Amino acid sequence: MRNRLIGAALAAVRGLAVLPGAASAAGDGPQPPEREWSFNGIFGTFDRAALQRGYQVYREVCAACHSMRLLYYRNLMQIGLSEAAAKVEAANAFIVDGPDSEGEMFERPGKLSDRFVSPFPNDNAAKAANGGALPPDLSLMAKNQAGGPDYIAAVLTGYADPPEGMEMSDTQSYNMYYSGHRIAMPPPLSDDLVEYADGTPATVDQMAVDVSHFLMFAAEPQLEDRHRLGVKVIIFLLVLTGILYALKRKVWSAVH
Amino acid sequence: MAAPKFDNPIVRWIDYRLPVFTFMHHEMHEYPTPKNLNYWWNFGSLAGFMLIVLIVTGIVLAMNYTPHVDHAFDSVERIRRDVPFGWLVQFIHMNGASFFFIVVYIHIFRGIYYGSYKSPREILWILGVVIMLLMMATAFMGYVLPWGQMSFWGATVITNLFSAIPLVGEHIVSWLWGGFAVDNPTLNRFYSLHYLLPFVIVGVVVLHVVALHTHGSNNPLGIELRGKQDSIPFHPYYTVKDFFGLGLFLTIFCLFVFFAPDYLGHPDNYVPANPLVTPPHIVPEWYFLPFYAILRAIPDKLLGVVAMFAAIAVLFILPWLDRSPVRSARFRPIYKQVFWLLVIDCLVLGYIGAKPAEGWYIHIGRLATVYYFAHFLVILPLLSVFERPRPLPLSIGEPVLGGGGPSPPGGGSAGAMERA
Amino acid sequence: MAATADGAGGDGVTRRDFLEYAAGGMGAVGAAAATWALIDNMNPAADTLALSTTEVDLEPIEPGQSITVVWQKKPVFVRRRTEAEIREAEETPLDSLPDPMADTERVQKAEWLILVGICTHLGCIPLGQKGTDEKGEYGGWFCPCHGSHYDTSGRIRKGPAPENLAVPPYRFLDDTRILIG
Numbered sequence: 094m095r096n097r098l099i100g101a102a103l104a105a106v107r108g109l110a111v112l113p114g115a116a117s118a119a120g121d122g123p124q125p126p127e128r129e130w131s132f133n134g135i136f137g138t139f140d141r142a143a144l145q146r147g148y149q150v151y152r153e154v155c156a157a158c159h160s161m162r163l164l165y166y167r168n169l170m171q172i173g174l175s176e177a178a179a180k181v182e183a184a185n186a187f188i189v190d191g192p193d194s195e196g197e198m199f200e201r202p203g204k205l206s207d208r209f210v211s212p213f214p215n216d217n218a219a220k221a222a223n224g225g226a227l228p229p230d231l232s233l234m235a236k237n238q239a240g241g242p243d244y245i246a247a248v249l250t251g252y253a254d255p256p257e258g259m260e261m262s263d264t265q266s267y268n269m270y271y272s273g274h275r276i277a278m279p280p281p282l283s284d285d286l287v288e289y290a291d292g293t294p295a296t297v298d299q300m301a302v303d304v305s306h307f308l309m310f311a312a313e314p315q316l317e318d319r320h321r322l323g324v325k326v327i328i329f330l331l332v333l334t335g336i337l338y339a340l341k342r343k344v345w346s347a348v349h
Numbered sequence: 350m351a352a353p354k355f356d357n358p359i360v361r362w363i364d365y366r367l368p369v370f371t372f373m374h375h376e377m378h379e380y381p382t383p384k385n386l387n388y389w390w391n392f393g394s395l396a397g398f399m400l401i402v403l404i405v406t407g408i409v410l411a412m413n414y415t416p417h418v419d420h421a422f423d424s425v426e427r428i429r430r431d432v433p434f435g436w437l438v439q440f441i442h443m444n445g446a447s448f449f450f451i452v453v454y455i456h457i458f459r460g461i462y463y464g465s466y467k468s469p470r471e472i473l474w475i476l477g478v479v480i481m482l483l484m485m486a487t488a489f490m491g492y493v494l495p496w497g498q499m500s501f502w503g504a505t506v507i508t509n510l511f512s513a514i515p516l517v518g519e520h521i522v523s524w525l526w527g528g529f530a531v532d533n534p535t536l537n538r539f540y541s542l543h544y545l546l547p548f549v550i551v552g553v554v555v556l557h558v559v560a561l562h563t564h565g566s567n568n569p570l571g572i573e574l575r576g577k578q579d580s581i582p583f584h585p586y587y588t589v590k591d592f593f594g595l596g597l598f599l600t601i602f603c604l605f606v607f608f609a610p611d612y613l614g615h616p617d618n619y620v621p622a623n624p625l626v627t628p629p630h631i632v633p634e635w636y637f638l639p640f641y642a643i644l645r646a647i648p649d650k651l652l653g654v655v656a657m658f659a660a661i662a663v664l665f666i667l668p669w670l671d672r673s674p675v676r677s678a679r680f681r682p683i684y685k686q687v688f689w690l691l692v693i694d695c696l697v698l699g700y701i702g703a704k705p706a707e708g709w710y711i712h713i714g715r716l717a718t719v720y721y722f723a724h725f726l727v728i729l730p731l732l733s734v735f736e737r738p739r740p741l742p743l744s745i746g747e748p749v750l751g752g753g754g755p756s757p758p759g760g761g762s763a764g765a766m767e768r769a
Numbered sequence: 770m771a772a773t774a775d776g777a778g779g780d781g782v783t784r785r786d787f788l789e790y791a792a793g794g795m796g797a798v799g800a801a802a803a804t805w806a807l808i809d810n811m812n813p814a815a816d817t818l819a820l821s822t823t824e825v826d827l828e829p830i831e832p833g834q835s836i837t838v839v840w841q842k843k844p845v846f847v848r849r850r851t852e853a854e855i856r857e858a859e860e861t862p863l864d865s866l867p868d869p870m871a872d873t874e875r876v877q878k879a880e881w882l883i884l885v886g887i888c889t890h891l892g893c894i895p896l897g898q899k900g901t902d903e904k905g906e907y908g909g910w911f912c913p914c915h916g917s918h919y920d921t922s923g924r925i926r927k928g929p930a931p932e933n934l935a936v937p938p939y940r941f942l943d944d945t946r947i948l949i950g
Binding site for chain 1: 384423426429430436437440581585586589590592593596597599600603604606607608610611616617618619620629
């Protein structure tokens with residue numbers, strides 16, 4: 094009897110919970126295909142090799158137009174770079190600092206405590222350089238798009254010729270997964286666009302998956318902590334709840 | 350109340366001067382609780398627990414949050430990324446709001462099913478509705494604080510509701526904003542009030558509990574306690590039962606916090622607020638969806654707003670709309686069915702609220718809105734007159750009147766609540 | 770009824786006691802862990818910790834000149850001492866000092882004096898960094914709040930301050946760069 098009641102309560106909670114999920118999934122265009130990600134699931138972790146490849150794609154391709162302002166160079170140590178290697182990455186960037194004692198702004202090499210340098214000084218400059226379209230900041234891309242990394246990988250690999258009768262302007266490309274199908278970003282990837290340090294063949298699909306993996310990290314660098322602690326907490330709560338149930342039965346055994 | 354004997358001399362010393370221990374003994378050990386409360390009665394204490402969790406995590410979050418349009422979004426991301434356990438505290442707070450509403454909505458529907466709002470518990474019920482209103486205001490303002498796209502546009506849309514008020518509407522909206530649009534002054538005042546209102550809620554909760562302990566809990570049979578054999582002390586029976594329920598609840602809650610923290614939220618709120626770009630689908634948080642559906646069901650701006658507030662206002666007068674002397678739906682065969690229709694109606698309204706206002710969704714939304722008000726304003730008063738309740742048991746200890754057999758005929762149709 | 774639940778014979782009581790202790794113990798552990806998360810929340814965050822060291826380029830500093838750099842939000846005095854200042858600091862007899870410490874213990878290279886620029890009395894910032902500042906009776910620094918005089922080794926000589934100016938942890942990365950912290 095009790096179990097059925099608990100079951101009903103659970104079902105009620107689930108029933109309420111399903112609503113907004115179903116709502117946010119609504120959109121036009123085909124659903125992005127679901128891919129296997131190592132960070133999915135309750136034990137999910139990032140694949141360090143994929144993160145480093147993805148970072149390489151971001152730096153060599155995406156970073157020409159897209160900022161990633163919530164990441165610091167120190168975060169690169171979390172994707173498996175040594176402190177020295179992360180420092181080199183930081184030092185390759187030029188940071189505008191100042192004003193100095195003469196009141197002038199100056200450039201200096203980046204440090205681990207600096208944020209990723211943005212390709213444009215402000216949004217208007219970014220728009221002006223990109224035909225009026227603002228390349229979005231990528232820090233939270235994997236969280237602020239329905240479908241997350243699946244969606245990013247789908248868009249990066251979803252370029253095709255427009256269907257018959259669909260007029261595209263010069264600044265637009267046809268994309269199967271982009272809402273409205275007209276995307277201002279020209280196809281960013283082509284085979285062997287980057288040369289992976291670990292020798293992985295740089296196909297469009299491989300690069301799209303790797304950079305999506307990295308963008309998931311960028312959106313939630315503490316994901317692995319969350320999963321690790323979560324497993325412990327759930328096990329702890331299950332045991333505690335079991336004991337409380339036994340105690341409850343014991344205490345109530347004399348009533349009725 | 351007779352002061353109990355305490356063994357510990359320090360306890361005795363303190364209690365003589367400040368009778369907190371006598372008070373606790375009175376409220377925990379002597380406070381007679383019906384012995385037949387089922388698990389639906391767990392949700393009151395769960396709601397109290399969630400209120401404390403939200404206040405504690407909120408105070409800690411406030412230590413790292415910056416209420417300024419230029420820094421709010423980044424300060425929340427900094428909490429998630431750089432502050433030790435900040436992600437945990439933030440996810441608990443964010444999902445905690447949703448779970449607070451889940452718990453409170455179940456608590457409310459329990460009260461409706463078992464007639465807990467009826468005499469002498471009308472004020473207890475009204476205080477509960479006041480708590481719900483305060484929760485809604487607090488949750489709405491809290492959702493604005495991360496200053497994402499949904500924060501901004503949700504605030505814009507909801508504050509614009511007040512522009513429907515004739516003559517002074519525009520002035521009121523401008524006064525709410527402290528400017529000509531939702532902007533930094535708005536964020537700052539929402540932050541101030543978001544910090545204040547939870548403590549107001551605590552105050553009303555205290556009154557809610559005082560009112561509860563005046564006449565004690567209702568129970569699944571909805572009949573008065575007939576004597577000692579019908580009741581048990583709150584402690585240890587209901588403390589241990591509440592703790593067990595809490596353990597179960599926390600397990601489900603933590604599954605969301607740790608493994609699906611963004612499931613109940615909206616992706617667009619991970620985009621910083623942009624006053625020049627409206628997201629394609631603005632939806633409020635799920636717990637507002639039924640009210641949002643009622644708002645949109647009515648084509649007239651002012652009337653839509655009136656209807657939305659009326660949907661809550663009607664709850665205030667519920668004790669006087671339902672005149673049936675029988676509390677529990679167990680003994681009200683028709684009421685039990687319309688109760689479940691009301692639950693379904695609210696779920697439908699929630700579903701419609703999440704959908705764009707177009708095509709069939711509009712018609713279904715209107716139908717569900719009409720039914721919502723009909724339930725309270727037409728069906729309940731009529732049922733009070735025409736429904737023929739089943740015979741009530743004499744007492745909790747003896748649940749059934751002689752002759753009828755162990756369960757009423759047609760027991761197979763009883764719902765999950767019934768069997769509990 | 771409460772009496773029968775509590776008073777049932779031998780085995781029942783033990784089992785209930787065990788369950789109560791187990792539940793109470795686990796509950797306490799869980800509450801403590803959750804509290805720890807909230808307490809740790811107030812510790813310095815990762816972005817703050819990333820700024821825990823400061824690199825200083827010594828090249829532009831002339832002999833006799835001081836610069837102030839910021840390390841962990843505190844002012845750090847970097848002074849390139851002249852020969853005269855070094856000699857004065859080294860030859861001061863230790864028994865004339867309120868907080869005796871040899872100059873050689875306070876510097877890694879005699880030319881470079883690195884100090885946390887916070888008066889050990891009540892936390893003011895002493896004067897003496899700019900050429901126009903009063904440097905006190907001993908040619909080092911002078912705290913305007915309560916009149917503490919520091920010498921060319923940053924040691925307290927006169928006034929209410931109890932200790933010498935602190936030397937922060939630092940190391941030379943090469944001849945012209947130091948890393949503080």
